[in-house]
Amino acid sequence: MKEQESSDTRPVFELRPIGVIRSVLTSRRDAPKQGSEGAPDAWIEIDPSLVEGLLGVAPGDEVIVITWLHQGERDTLQVRPRRDPRNPITGVFATRSPDRPNPLGLHPVIVRTVEGARLLVGPMEAVDGTPEVDIKPVLC
Amino acid sequence: MKEQESSDTRPVFELRPIGVIRSVLTSRRDAPKQGSEGAPDAWIEIDPSLVEGLLGVAPGDEVIVITWLHQGERDTLQVRPRRDPRNPITGVFATRSPDRPNPLGLHPVIVRTVEGARLLVGPMEAVDGTPEVDIKPVLC
Numbered sequence: 634m635k636e637q638e639s640s641d642t643r644p645v646f647e648l649r650p651i652g653v654i655r656s657v658l659t660s661r662r663d664a665p666k667q668g669s670e671g672a673p674d675a676w677i678e679i680d681p682s683l684v685e686g687l688l689g690v691a692p693g694d695e696v697i698v699i700t701w702l703h704q705g706e707r708d709t710l711q712v713r714p715r716r717d718p719r720n721p722i723t724g725v726f727a728t729r730s731p732d733r734p735n736p737l738g739l740h741p742v743i744v745r746t747v748e749g750a751r752l753l754v755g756p757m758e759a760v761d762g763t764p765e766v767d768i769k770p771v772l773c
Numbered sequence: 774m775k776e777q778e779s780s781d782t783r784p785v786f787e788l789r790p791i792g793v794i795r796s797v798l799t800s801r802r803d804a805p806k807q808g809s810e811g812a813p814d815a816w817i818e819i820d821p822s823l824v825e826g827l828l829g830v831a832p833g834d835e836v837i838v839i840t841w842l843h844q845g846e847r848d849t850l851q852v853r854p855r856r857d858p859r860n861p862i863t864g865v866f867a868t869r870s871p872d873r874p875n876p877l878g879l880h881p882v883i884v885r886t887v888e889g890a891r892l893l894v895g896p897m898e899a900v901d902g903t904p905e906v907d908i909k910p911v912l913c
Contacts, residue, residue: 643789643820644789644790645787646787646788646790646841646843646904646906647785647786647787648786648787649784649786649874649875650783650784650786651874651875667912683874685850685851685864686850686851686865686866686873686874687866687867688851688863688864688867689861689863689864689867690864690866694867696866697879699875699877699879711825711826711828721829722828723828723829724825724826724827724828724829724830726791726826726827726830726907726908726909727828727829727830727834727910728829728910729909729910729912733826733907734789734791734823734907735788735791735839735906737839737906737907739837739839739879739909764786766786766875766877767866767873767874769866769868769869769879770867770868770869772807772809772869
């Protein structure tokens with residue numbers, strides 16, 4: 634934790650990517666809004682230094698992948714959901730918009746394959762190159 | 774994004790708290806492991822500069838609160854789940870351990886009350902003072 638140099642005195646936490654999404658989706662415009670809307674499977678390439686953290690992750694597992702939506706606009710506080718002008722203006726904390734103060738993405742997926750430090754998961758709507766920051770099991 | 778000074782060349786993303794948890798739970802030792810295990814309700818105090826982002830968040834909503842588990846140990850890659858020696862050693866990405874490279878916590882909760890920039894939510898197992906970094910609606 635360190636202090637920011639600006640007048641904003643909130644602390645800053647340093648998030649480091651644990652891996653990266655490798656997908657056939659290359660543009661945010663072309664990607665489905667949610668994985669359940671026809672998204673493909675995607676590979677997650679985990680940093681080799683963290684592969685021990687995958688012990689116990691197995692095909693068939695339901696997990697939540699957390700990404701850093703690096704194309705998100707961090708100063709956006711209100712949106713029209715799905716960019717549809719018919720939808721009312723809504724606070725970003727009541728939406729899944731990638732535009733939000735901390736552009737974290739939550740992706741519930743199924744693990745298809747585990748190959749060393751690579752996982753095939755799906756469905757995954759994040760675009761190719763999206764940094765990944767955590768994986769957690771789904772709890773009932 | 775900036776580069777770290779160490780030999781680790783992974784980029785760093787700057788996560789800023791959007792608020793803080795105010796809870797009767799004050800010690801990680803005393804807190805339930807999951808909200809569903811008897812955790813109390815807790816207040817979330819949102820930064821006043823971000824209150825516009827709450828438009829549309831209402832009592833009864835099911836949301837996922839994302840916290841920064843500031844007491845987590847970031848160099849831990851394997852644990853015995855629930856700190857129980859009878860459990861096998863497991864990679865942190867197959868567990869919900871707060872000890873993990875990026876100590877993000879996911880908390881599915883119900884919104885009980887909204888009062889300006891304060892939300893009462895529950896059940897919430899995070900301890901008092903835990904920084905909060907995002908709120909998202911649950912999608913079916």
